[in-house]
Each structure stands twice: as C-alpha cells, then as structure tokens.
Amino acid sequence: MSADDSPLGHCPDCGKRIARAWLLVEYEKDDGTEGVWVECPACEDVVAPE
Incomplete structure (x- = not known):
C-alpha cells in the first residue's frame, strides 16, 4: 500500500x-490534534473524515 492509498477515514x-490522495488541507486544531479536510470521491463534497 502506498502513502496515497492509506485511509484517512470515511465520509x-x-x-x-x-x-490520503483526496487530502485538501491539513491543520492543527486548538487542542493540538491534527485535522484534515478532504474531497469525497463518491459524493464530491468537502468533508472532515470520521
């Protein structure tokens, strides 16, 4: 599995x-954890994966 195939979560x-190939933005949240915004390849919405 390549780095682009690693799962970030589910829509x-x-x-x-x-x-990971669908990653748009990585950021640090106020609590110090990492947050991400991705484009869902199925519904084409920008979401924070779960």
Whole structure:
C-alpha cells in the first residue's frame, strides 16, 4: 500500500472510505490534534473524515 492509498477515514455523508490522495488541507486544531479536510470521491463534497 502506498502513502496515497492509506485511509484517512470515511465520509460522514455517504460512508465511502477516503484515501490520503483526496487530502485538501491539513491543520492543527486548538487542542493540538491534527485535522484534515478532504474531497469525497463518491459524493464530491468537502468533508472532515470520521
């Protein structure tokens, strides 16, 4: 499995698995954890994967 295939989570809207290749933004949250925004390849929405 390449780095682009590693899963970031699932779309909260449609449940599709989202790979790192769909990553749009990485950021640090106020609590120090990492947050990400990705484009879901199935429903084409920008989401925070679960």
